[in-house]
Amino acid sequence: MSLSYNLTNSMSLRYQFSINPILPLLSDLSNVEQWINGHEVRFGNPNLKPYRGYMNNLNYLYKKNRLTVQIFAYYQFSPNPIMSTSVERVDNDNDYYFVYGSANQKSFTQLQERFYTNFEIFKNSLYLTIYGGINHYLNKGNEYTHTYTGYFGAGQLESIYKNWSLSISLNSRLNSQFAETLYYGSKGGDVGLSYKYKALKIGMGIMNPFLSDGISSGDKSISSLVSKETWNFVKDNGNMIYLSFAWNFNYGRKHQPGQKNLNNSDTETGIVK
Numbered sequence: 147m148s149l150s151y152n153l154t155n156s157m158s159l160r161y162q163f164s165i166n167p168i169l170p171l172l173s174d175l176s177n178v179e180q181w182i183n184g185h186e187v188r189f190g191n192p193n194l195k196p197y198r199g200y201m202n203n204l205n206y207l208y209k210k211n212r213l214t215v216q217i218f219a220y221y222q223f224s225p226n227p228i229m230s231t232s233v234e235r236v237d238n239d240n241d242y243y244f245v246y247g248s249a250n251q252k253s254f255t256q257l258q259e260r261f262y263t264n265f266e267i268f269k270n271s272l273y274l275t276i277y278g279g280i281n282h283y284l285n286k287g288n289e290y291t292h293t294y295t296g297y298f299g300a301g302q303l304e305s306i307y308k309n310w311s312l313s314i315s316l317n318s319r320l321n322s323q324f325a326e327t328l329y330y331g332s333k334g335g336d337v338g339l340s341y342k343y344k345a346l347k348i349g350m351g352i353m354n355p356f357l358s359d360g361i362s363s364g365d366k367s368i369s370s371l372v373s374k375e376t377w378n379f380v381k382d383n384g385n386m387i388y389l390s391f392a393w394n395f396n397y398g399r400k401h402q403p404g405q406k407n408l409n410n411s412d413t414e415t416g417i418v419k
Contacts, residue, residue: 147162147163147164148161148162148163149161156208156209156210157206157207157208158206158207159204159206159207160204160205160207161202161203161204162202162203162205163200163201163202163203164201165198165199165200165201166198166199166201167196167197167198168196168197168198168199168224168227168228170194170196170228170248174190174191174194174228174248175190175191175192175194176190176192177189177190177191177192178190182246184243185242185243185244186243186244187243187244187245188245188246188247189245189246189247190248191247191248191249193249194228194250195226195250197224197225197227197228197250198225199222199223199224199227200222200223200224201220201221201222202220202221202222203218203219203220204218204219204220205217205218205219206218212265212266212267212269213263213264213265213266214262214263214264215261215262215263216261216262216263217259217260217261218258218259218260218262218279219259220256220257220258220259220260221255221256221257221258222254222255222256222257223253223254223255224253224254224255225252225253226250226251226252226253227250227251227253228248228249228251229249229251229254229285229287229324229325229326230246230247230248230287230325230326231246231247231248231251231287231288231289232287232288232289232290232326232369232371233245233246233326233369233371233372234371235371244371244372249288251285251286251287251288251325252286252287252288253284253286254283254284254285254286254324254325255282255283255284255285255286256281256282256283256284257281257282258280258281258282259279259280260277260279261276261277261278261279262275262277263275263276263277270306271305271306271307272303272304272305272306273302273303273304273305273306274301274302274303275301275302275303275304276299276300276301277299277300278298278299278300279297279298279299280295280296280298281294281295281296281297281298281321282294282295283295283322283323283324285323285324285325285326287325287326290326290369290370292323292326292368293323294321294322294328296320296321296322296323297318298317298318298319298320298321298331299317299318300315300316300317300318301315301316301317302314302315302316303315309341309342309343310339310340310341311339311341311342312338312339313336313337313339313351314335314336314337315335315336315337316334316335317333317334317335318333319331319332319333323368326367326368326369327365327366327367327368328368329363329364329365330362330363330364330365330366330377332361332362332363333357333361334353334354334357334361334383335353335354335356335357336351336352336353337351337352337355338350338351338390339351340390345393345394345395346392346393347390347391347392347393347394348389348390348391348392349390349391350387350388350390351387351388351390352385352386352387352388353383353385353386353387354383354384354385354386355385356385357383357385358384358385359379359381359384360379360380360381360382360383360384361380361383361384362377362378362380363377363378364378
């Protein structure tokens with residue numbers, strides 16, 4: 147459901163509501179031991195049931211002259227979500243291991259406030275874009291409750307002069323929390339310079355400048371029983387110089403295809419989109 151209302155010629159409000167069904171993964175429905183390492187094992191749960199996510203979006207838009215401002219409020223509530231169960235420790239003689247599982251828990255709630263602003267500093271030549279926000283998470287399990295609040299932001303400065311264009315962008319980490327895991331997104335940036343001549347566009351730039359370790363992302367267990375943190379690094383993406391080449395061409399008759407009304411896809415085991 148979507149509702150829109152124009153407050154004035156330069157301001158408008160839009161509200162969207164949707165209900166999304168979420169199915170369990172087929173791998174999680176199989177009650178089979180999956181050893182992660184010598185001290186961690188995961189079990190599936192054949193009793194998992196699908197659940198629904200109730201999504202609410204409220205968008206305020208202000209657009210006048212060279213300034214565009216958008217303010218968003220997002221609220222999601224999911225009763226009986228499929229989340230991890232509390233970690234169990236099993237002692238076996240002089241050894242031990244930890245057991246992970248999943249089940250339909252009490253609820254998952256996310257509240258997000260974010261803003262987007264774009265300002266044309268000099269007409270048709272210099273643009274500034276700033277984006278940021280805050281995320282609130284509340285995870286209620288049958289045996290645990292976890293909350294998390296995280297901030298994020300990004301910015302871009304773009305300059306266009308005749309056939310030349312220069313772009314500088316930076317973004318912070320976008321972190322999230324689900325069940326008993328805290329996820330860390332990647333931070334990065336890009337500086338690019340390009341030149342366009344008719345249908346030809348060439349450019350060069352540097353990706354993720356000043357990040358000698360490259361881009362990184364990770365996750366952290368916030369279980370009261372297990373302390374575990376995992377990070378992934380892509381060192382080649384740090385201070386990476388790149389070249390770009392694009393040539394746009396078209397020929398022959400142009401045809402406007404009809405809109406496809408049905409698009410069902412299954413790109414992940416147990417997930418229907």
